[in-house]
Amino acid sequence: MEYQEAKEKFISTWGSLGSMWGINKAMAQIQSLLFISTKPLSMEEIMEELKISRGNTSMNLRQLMDWGIVSKELVPGxxxxxxxxxxxVQELARHIAKERSRREIKPVIKVLKDVSSIKDDGTAKTKELIKQTKALHDLAETADAMMNKIVTQEQNWITKSLLKLLK
Amino acid sequence: MEYQEAKEKFISTWGSLGSMWGINKAMAQIQSLLFISTKPLSMEEIMEELKISRGNTSMNLRQLMDWGIVSKELVPGxxxxxxxxxxxVQELARHIAKERSRREIKPVIKVLKDVSSIKDDGTAKTKELIKQTKALHDLAETADAMMNKIVTQEQNWITKSLLKLLK
DNA sequence: CTAAACTTTCAATAATTATTGAAAGTTTAG
DNA sequence: CTAAACTTTCAATAATTATTGAAAGTTTAG
Incomplete structure (x- = not known):
């Protein structure tokens, strides 16, 4: 596999993966492109490489900046x-995890908390709803907390020792 | 909040969340409905509760069974x-994590491995591509392994002690 | 201040994905 | 075996989401 092919493969795979972390294709592809670029890129260059319109590029760059994983670089002159x-990658993972937690996971946890706090009227179906949503709530909170802790750490020693511990 | 409202809120929130784990709305909603039901439901009942067509119900039930989180129950007579x-919830999380890993994460890891193994022709851009995709590869592998390990364990003691350790 | 060089916005449209519902298929009671 | 009771399939369509590109907006060199 040659450079060009590898590059395209990486960008398209990473792009289609975007949906996994709640990001659209163009957004993920722009990020990929920048991630393997040896220098900052202009809007023109991005448009041309990915064959997307100016508007699209502009909007998605803004979103990437909102996510805190892309920034403007001013080239003097x-x-x-x-x-x-x-x-x-560590920093990248940290940002993404933090944003996902804030945008998607936290609001869901809130709803689960509300739903599981309705008053128990004694019927079987209400009891079931409360029990199940409470269980999901606890799971979601634990998972969210773990994800954040893990990704926030100075990875190396802790990750390694955790992995050993868990094997 | 009364039972009916809480139920609807749960189903619609959990449904819209589906995209987070790569599942469509109807599929997630059917699963939610079953999750808080006190008894097995027939296709008719699901269609009616969620106001979706027979075909849709049938297809999404099949997918849920493929994921291994829904099963048929034969009612005698x-x-x-x-x-x-x-x-x-623990079992549910295990199944979901396993399927996601198999369907989405493992294939991406494979591509990252391939891309990061192209021959180094000595140019800066090739070096950068190799370096960055290798870093992503390692991260993805570690994250995948951790997720699986964590979710596979007999949760209680290990989760609790991990959380303490990480705090 | 002006005009060139750039970026952003947003209505129209294209692309993608989900849903319907009727026809075909399957199973089982009798 | 037959017909009723059910489920599945899949082409057509609807709904949703992403993309374009031209017009409007902004910035800065001179």
């Missing part, structure tokens, strides 16, 4: 804006 | 098929 993404 | 979902 240049009028254009250039963009870079966080290059450290 | 009845011609119809009845359905139940795994009621234990």
């Amino acid at each position: 240049e009028r254009k804006e250039y963009f870079t993404t966080e290059k450290d | 009845e011609r119809k098929e009845y359905f139940t979902t795994e009621k234990d």
